Each structure stands twice: as C-alpha cells, then as structure tokens.
Amino acid sequence: MNLYKPGLHILATFSAAPQVLTEMQQCKALFEKLILELELSKVGETYYSFDGGGFTATVCLTESHAAIHTWPEFSKATFDVFLSNFNKDNSEKVREFYDKTINYFNATDIQVHELMR
Amino acid sequence: MNLYKPGLHILATFSAAPQVLTEMQQCKALFEKLILELELSKVGETYYSFDGGGFTATVCLTESHAAIHTWPEFSKATFDVFLSNFNKDNSEKVREFYDKTINYFNATDIQVHELMR
Numbered sequence: 472m473n474l475y476k477p478g479l480h481i482l483a484t485f486s487a488a489p490q491v492l493t494e495m496q497q498c499k500a501l502f503e504k505l506i507l508e509l510e511l512s513k514v515g516e517t518y519y520s521f522d523g524g525g526f527t528a529t530v531c532l533t534e535s536h537a538a539i540h541t542w543p544e545f546s547k548a549t550f551d552v553f554l555s556n557f558n559k560d561n562s563e564k565v566r567e568f569y570d571k572t573i574n575y576f577n578a579t580d581i582q583v584h585e586l587m588r
Numbered sequence: 589m590n591l592y593k594p595g596l597h598i599l600a601t602f603s604a605a606p607q608v609l610t611e612m613q614q615c616k617a618l619f620e621k622l623i624l625e626l627e628l629s630k631v632g633e634t635y636y637s638f639d640g641g642g643f644t645a646t647v648c649l650t651e652s653h654a655a656i657h658t659w660p661e662f663s664k665a666t667f668d669v670f671l672s673n674f675n676k677d678n679s680e681k682v683r684e685f686y687d688k689t690i691n692y693f694n695a696t697d698i699q700v701h702e703l704m705r
Binding site: 477480484528529531536545549551555582584 | 593632646648650668670672699701
C-alpha cells in the first residue's frame with residue numbers, strides 16, 4: 472500500500488442571493504484572480520450558463536480542480552476546491568481559495584466537508 | 589432556508605496499476621461511454637496528460653461534474669462524480685458511473701466518501 476496522500480479537498484453546499492448565482496462572468500473573474508494570486512496552473516476550463524438560470528463550471532488545474540454549480544431558483548450552490556500536494560503542501564491555498572469564494576458569494580447555511588484525500 | 593438538496597457526490601482515492609493510470613485516452617473513452625449510456629449532458633471537458641506521468645481531467649455536465657487525477661508514480665488516483673437531482677433523482681447514475689470507473693481501474697485500497705449535498 473502506497474502512503475501518498477493526494478491532498479485537501481473542501482466541498483461546500485450553501486445558500487446565496489439568486490443574483491450572484493446567475494453572474495457567471497463575475498465568478499469566472501474571481502476564479503481567474505485566485506488562480507493568479509495563488510500561483511496555480513490552469514490547463515483548461517468550462518463555464519456554461521443555463522438560459523435564464525444558473526451556471527455550471529469546472530476548472531482543471533495541474534494541481535487538481537475547482538468546480539461550482541448554481542441553482543438561483545433555489546438560492547443554492549455547490550463549490551469544490553481540491554489541490555494536490557505533489558510538489559508541496561497546498562492545503563493553505565485550498566483554504567484561501569475556499570474562504571475567498573465563500574466571502575464573494577456572501578454564502579449562508581454552509582454545509583462544508585474537508586477531506587484529506 | 590431552502591431545502592433543495594443538490595444531489596449525491598461520490599469521492600474515491602484509490603490505488604491502481606501505474607500503466608492504467610497513464611492511459612488517458614482509454615479513460616476518456618470510458619467516460620464518453622458512461623456519459624452516453626447514462627444519458628448525461630456534457631457541456632465541456634479538459635483532459636491533460638503530464639509528460640511521462642499521469643493525467644488530470646474534469647468533465648463538466650449540466651448535471652454537475654466528474655473529475656479524475658492520477659499519480660502513477662505512487663500508483664494513486666482520485667475520482668469524483670457528482671450529479672444533481674434538478675430534474676430527477678440521479679443517485680443511481682452516480683453509483684453506476686462510480687462502480688464502472690472503479691472496476692475499469694481495478695482499484696484497490698479504496699477510500700470512498702458519499703456526500704448527499
């Protein structure tokens with residue numbers, strides 16, 4: 472059995488105002504800013520907006536991924552960020568990405584899980 | 589507080605043979621087959637192979653996402669599949685996607701988490 476532990480994955484399901492849950496481009500701008508600030512390495516992304524509704528997005532990183540899915544009709548969203556520790560411990564970057572995203576959305580009713588994978 | 593529950597997310601960290609953890613195109617073919625069989629709706633994807641190493645991939649679905657990251661040098665991988673229940677209960681599809689992926693990799697030492705988000 473190999474003891475390599477990939478790293479920290481934080482998953483949240485939260486409530487937020489419907490408006491911010493429809494603003495895909497602003498969310499993309501936030502993620503771009505965080506990727507730059509945290510010196511992460513993006514290798515691809517998908518941002519897809521539903522007609523008159525929420526959006527779904529995945530960002531593929533060499534360090535792993537981030538994903539967000541929103542349901543403004545229910546004032547709900549899920550958010551994931553997972554960074555592996557292949558070259559160094561990225562746990563603090565996971566927490567910073569998470570905290571800044573939760574703050575951006577003014578999230579409430581947060582159900583959060585932290586998994587050390 | 590809104591009671592909408594997005595759906596089931598299964599996360600696994602597992603061991604597998606290094607060879608299968610480098611075969612990105614075969615993994616992509618598996619995911620394509622599962623997306624078709626399970627009648628999921630893909631809106632984008634990223635598959636990125638590391639030189640002489642593993643791969644990292646995210647598949648963005650209208651139903652949410654799947655993601656895989658492999659470290660053949662450690663015989664390790666992580667796999668996630670999350671499908672929301674917006675139009676109908678997709679929990680059984682999550683389990684089928686998960687089971688078929690785990691079988692494909694002949695995964696061992698599986699640490700699995702099921703989150704109803």
